[in-house]
Amino acid sequence: MKGLFIMDEAPFDWVYPSTIRQQIEDLVGMDLPFLTKDRAKENKSILKDVEIIFSGWGGPELDEAFLAAAPRLNAVFYAAGTVKNIATPASWRRNIRIFNAAEANAVPVTEFALSQILFSLKSGWSYVRSIQRDHAYPGKSISAGAGAYGSTVGIISLSKIGRRVCDLLEPFDVKVIAYDPYVSEEAAGSLGVELCSLEDVFQRADVVSLHTPLLNETRGMITGQHFSLLKPNASFINTARGAIVREDEMIEVLMHREDITAVLDVTYPEPPLPGSPLFTLPNVVLTPHIAGSKGPECARMGQSMLDEFQRYLKDEPLKCEVLEKDMGIMA
Numbered sequence: 001m002k003g004l005f006i007m008d009e010a011p012f013d014w015v016y017p018s019t020i021r022q023q024i025e026d027l028v029g030m031d032l033p034f035l036t037k038d039r040a041k042e043n044k045s046i047l048k049d050v051e052i053i054f055s056g057w058g059g060p061e062l063d064e065a066f067l068a069a070a071p072r073l074n075a076v077f078y079a080a081g082t083v084k085n086i087a088t089p090a091s092w093r094r095n096i097r098i099f100n101a102a103e104a105n106a107v108p109v110t111e112f113a114l115s116q117i118l119f120s121l122k123s124g125w126s127y128v129r130s131i132q133r134d135h136a137y138p139g140k141s142i143s144a145g146a147g148a149y150g151s152t153v154g155i156i157s158l159s160k161i162g163r164r165v166c167d168l169l170e171p172f173d174v175k176v177i178a179y180d181p182y183v184s185e186e187a188a189g190s191l192g193v194e195l196c197s198l199e200d201v202f203q204r205a206d207v208v209s210l211h212t213p214l215l216n217e218t219r220g221m222i223t224g225q226h227f228s229l230l231k232p233n234a235s236f237i238n239t240a241r242g243a244i245v246r247e248d249e250m251i252e253v254l255m256h257r258e259d260i261t262a263v264l265d266v267t268y269p270e271p272p273l274p275g276s277p278l279f280t281l282p283n284v285v286l287t288p289h290i291a292g293s294k295g296p297e298c299a300r301m302g303q304s305m306l307d308e309f310q311r312y313l314k315d316e317p318l319k320c321e322v323l324e325k326d327m328g329i330m331a
Contacts, residue, residue, distance in 0.1 A: 002049045002072075005034040007079075008058025014298035015056045015079045020306050024054060027313060037061075044069035054305060056080045062091035062098075077309055079301040081105045081292075082331050083322050092324045099308050099320040101301035102160055105293050110164040112291035113209050113239050116263050117169070120207045120235035121148050125261045129282045149173045154205030156198065156222075158183045158191065159331075161239070162211035166191045177201055182329065202229040207237065213331030214241035224249025227260070235261040239291040241331070242268030251277050258283055265291045 003024075005016065012034060016024075025031050033046065037060040040047065047070040053060070056079040060066055067073065067090055075097040078086060083100050091098065119125070130138050153169060155162050155178040162178070169176055170192060178188060179198045188195045198221075201208055208230070212218050222245040227236065238245060247268060254262060255277070263285045264278065270289060272278045278286060293301060308320045322330070 001028050001051050002030065003028050003032045003052040003054065004040070004046070004050050005032050005054050006037055006040050006060050007056040009034075009036055011057050011298060014295060016054065016302040017299050020299060020302045023306055024309065027309060028052070041066075048072070051075070052077065052309075054079070054309075055086070056301065059086045061088060062086055062094075062096060063088050064090045067091065067094055067096070075099070075312065077305040079104075079298075079305045084327065084330060087322070087324075087327065097312075098322045099305065099312075099318070100322050101304040101320065103320065104300045104304035106161045106164055107300060108293050108297050109161050109239050109291045110168055112265065113161070113165050113211070113237060114168045116235075116237045117153055117165075117207050117209055118148060118172070120237065120261065120263065121146075121151050121153075121174075123233060125235070125263065125283075125285050126233065126259075133282070151175070151206045152177060152204055154178065154201035154208040155193065156180075156201060156208065156210045157212035157240075158188065158193070159211050159213060162209075163191060165209060165211065166193055177204060198226065199229060202226045203231070205234065206231060207235045209237045210240045210244060212240050212244050213329065214243055215329065215331075218244050220244070220246045222246065222250070224253050227253035227257070230257070230260050233259050235263060237263045237265075239265045242266045242270055247278070251281070254281055254283055261285065263287075265289055 037058060040060055049072055050070050051072050051074050053073065053076045055076055059078055073096060078098060078100045081100060081102045083098055087098055127138065150173060152175045155165060155176060158178055158180040166176055176193045177196050178193045179196060179201045183195065185195055210222065212221065224246060227250050250262065254260065261283050265287045266289055267278060278284050304320060308318060311318055
């Protein structure tokens with residue numbers, strides 16, 4: 001079986017460290033060359049006998065021209081999240097099997113979200129900005145930042161990541177409510193989650209965590225009106241995509257609601273434009289899109305594709321295959 005690694009060079013050794021590469025090559029029965037997608041386009045002859053491709057960030061678009069140069073290609077193992085930048089109508093017509101590591105990449109995102117949910121339930125960022133502003137500790141209060149016990153966490157979208165956040169919240173004494181028009185009451189109940197409207201999530205939750213995929217239908221879904229509904233001292237966390245939020249409207253509310261906090265790992269555009277109020281508003285916490293896989297965490301995605309490749313070879317049930325019907329609701 002002939003194969004290739006094709007992806008961006010910078011993350012290659014993080015996603016496929018030598019130990020994982022060696023196991024893949026042992027299974028294939030040969031050393032796999034590495035190319036960037038540009039080099040693959042320039043040297044199409046190397047594609048003519050390729051049956052499998054291991055890829056990741058910067059993977060090749062499986063368009064007509066690429067597939068014509070790779071007539072024997074059967075499967076692509078994509079060690080990253082969304083495959084919308086590589087899958088094409090041509091790839092589905094050719095019945096190319098595509099696998100991704102979305103579940104593996106969800107792990108650090110959910111860990112980050114959980115850390116911010118619990119910290120926000122303690123009003124952690126409110127205390128941070130108070131100390132930075134006053135150069136003194138605030139007076140002790142038994143009620144402020146009371147923590148997780150009896151609090152309500154709102155999850156927007158029971159996506160792969162949203163569901164995993166619900167799982168991680170299960171050991172804590174919180175009530176979880178969620179908005180997701182694609183999920184049944186029965187499915188939500190199996191997660192221990194109460195479904196409600198989007199407005200109810202913002203009105204009832206002490207912390208709202210956004211996990212919606214960016215689709216045409218979800219672009220600009222979160223408005224200033226939603227932020228105005230937040231409870232006193234509530235927090236909003238976005239680890240999804242900045243364009244889901246109407247940021248100008250959010251900023252307007254944040255300017256007048258100093259009690260609420262927005263923790264934004266993503267913005268639109270990203271980074272914010274120079275001079276954006278997001279850089280200076282005291283009740284905004286910005287992180288530079290760090291929730292997803294970074295450094296050694298990236299190897300979890302490569303391992304996920306190695307594991308899936310082993311199942312593929314053994315004709316065992318697969319866990320990571322992306323189907324054409326999934327594309328409409330995929331981020």
